[in-house]
Amino acid sequence: MKARVHVTLKNGVLDPQGKAIGNALAGLGFGGVGDVRQGKFIELDIAETDAAKAREQVEQMCKRLLANTVIENYSIELG
């Protein structure tokens, strides 16, 4: 089963990487670009075939390794 995880900074947490992208886009002449936020996207192949168990396993992975839950949110898609 494939799991797709998005890890994004929480609202209110400064995102210098996103800011840098926004500035670079403005420098390239792209107008009308407002807020830019950069996050991580992780694709995992997991052996577990039961959706509920797989979600629980990936949740644990997020909490223990993939996301820093103090400043980051995560979301999980399976399939």
Add this chain to the structure above:
Amino acid sequence: MKARVHVTLKNGVLDPQGKAIGNALAGLGFGGVGDVRQGKFIELDIAETDAAKAREQVEQMCKRLLANTVIENYSIELG
């Protein structure tokens, strides 16, 4: 309009970051984890309200800044 861009390494391109995540997960005792790939996820607020024009603009951003099209794929979602 919000644009969500995924930038992922092309198949066949070595992904050391993904490998490191896979090894760390195994080290934490998560079994049954196969291939892991890490990509980038970028959220942009753009002023353009016409979907076709917005997509064209974000395509240009991807080609010129956000993705290295030699080794990376990108996908765009609007809305």
